[in-house]
Amino acid sequence: MKIGLRGGHSPNCKGAMGIIDEQAEVRKIYHALKTILESAGHIVIDCNSDARYATAELKEGTDKANAAGCDVYMSIHMNAASNPAAGGTEIFLYDTCNLMMNQTAGNICNKFAQAGFANRGVKFSTGYHDLSASAMPAMIVETLFCTSVEDTGRYFRIGVDRIAQVIAEGFTGKAIGAPDIPILNTCKGEITMVCFYRITDLDKDKIYYFDGHHSYPLMHPDERKVLNEIYKANNGKDIPEFFWTSKAPWFARLKGALDETASNFFVR
Ligand SMILES: [Zn+2]
Incomplete structure (x- = not known):
């Protein structure tokens, strides 16, 4: 970096x-x-x-x-x-x-x-x-x-x-010398944190949409389709999709950030 x-x-x-x-x-x-x-x-x-x-x-x-x-x-x-x-x-x-x-x-x-x-x-x-x-x-x-x-x-x-x-x-975010974590920019740049994810051990068919700020459970497969089409029209590629378990570090980290810091960071 x-x-x-x-x-x-x-x-x-x-x-x-x-x-x-x-x-x-x-x-x-x-x-x-x-x-x-x-x-x-x-x-x-x-x-x-x-x-x-x-x-x-x-x-x-x-x-x-x-x-x-x-x-x-x-x-x-x-x-x-x-x-x-x-x-x-x-x-x-x-x-x-x-x-x-x-x-x-x-x-x-x-x-x-x-x-x-x-x-x-x-x-x-x-x-x-x-x-x-x-x-x-x-x-x-x-x-x-x-x-x-x-x-x-x-x-x-x-x-x-x-x-x-x-x-x-x-x-x-880790001991010095470990691999780099990019700072993903959702405001002033072109890289975004948008993704779909599933928590496979809880409900493998339930798709969540993360817009960089909040997670939203999708109610219908067409919602995934239309979100992806809009994203693709703007960014030229599909929204990445992740398959996590409820114990996966990345899911826990995202969930923790959304839950515990929501009042400070996201609801203003
Ligand atoms: Zn100073």
Whole structure:
């Protein structure tokens, strides 16, 4: 996967200044993360900037990712608050409609939580340049609060390399070095998550249609036919069909994502 990676802000246009310097520390995380992702077989495009103004460094980042045709854009940051008790990890996505991005962002938050950081969860905003100006799925990873004694203490205890590993493992969804999982885009690109599937051990004749957001049980074989014809007219190929069992990892993962995250991700 080609990953556009931005290590938050420019040395000539700093980010947040708390107990630690966001820009300086995040640039360290960037270098460690780049090494890990590259050793896992990914291509990392350097989307950092030395610009003097926020608008210029933001634009340079997304311009570099767009020019390189990245599959995903990841912008790493540290949060800040006037309340020193505020802490934890949160990730911003542009919107709710990319299942894989939702899962990936959730994974990263969970990995940070396992490392001791409060899980502030996945959030959505169309107002951030990183998310709106990138031509590919994008995320802003607010790793921790640079204004928090607790977060910065933990950051120094576990170290830059461990923080980078937490992001990398959450991002890939598996141990570093395992095969690549594509980030399938349902919003801004051409690849979609649409499929038919059956749960063969429950009812092998029951066909479900997954539109990238929700699963729908089909009531009649003609529904499958008409959905496939529309899809084929648009995409030039048939909707893929999967035969899963109720215990299959992919079914469980899809079902889990739809059930447990529905209130957060899909019903807005
Ligand atoms: Zn920042």
